[in-house]
Amino acid sequence: MTIEIFNPPELGEPSGFSHAVAGTGKTIFLAGQTALDPSGRITGKTVVEQFERALGNLLTALAAAGGGPEDLTSLTIYIVDMDDYKARSRELGKVWRRLIGKSYPAMAGVGVARLWDTDALVEVQGYAVVADSN
Secondary structure: OEEEEEOOHHHOOOOOOEOEEEEEOEEEEEEEEOOEOOOOOEOOOOHHHHHHHHHHHHHHHHHHOOOOHHHEEEEEEEEOOHHHHHHOHHHHHHHHHHHOOOOOOEEEEEEOOOOOOOOOOEEEEEEEEEOOOO
16 A cells, blocks of 8 residues: 655645545545434534544544544544634644644545534544555
């Protein structure tokens, strides 16, 4: 399995994401994850707490499919309060580095009016490419 990152200079230096990622292997489609605990309740009052749980849930699903954080190729983060999310970017970055490390897939942040669970402040959805086990 290989993953290549492309950050052409014409697009400027990315910060906290990569412009394009390509991979060969088994593609894993990861459903959107919020800060749900095993009982189905949203945990955490702040976007940072909820992001940590949501990203952790996504990584748990990825691990169950045979992948790890290094296999992520694309993430979309759905954000209810974009101003709050941006204001807490340093804290969110610390969570990212603790759970994922210093690699960044292609990413998008999308502001939304609300999520399926009304208490959810953030949802993380993505794709990964892992070595094909065949």
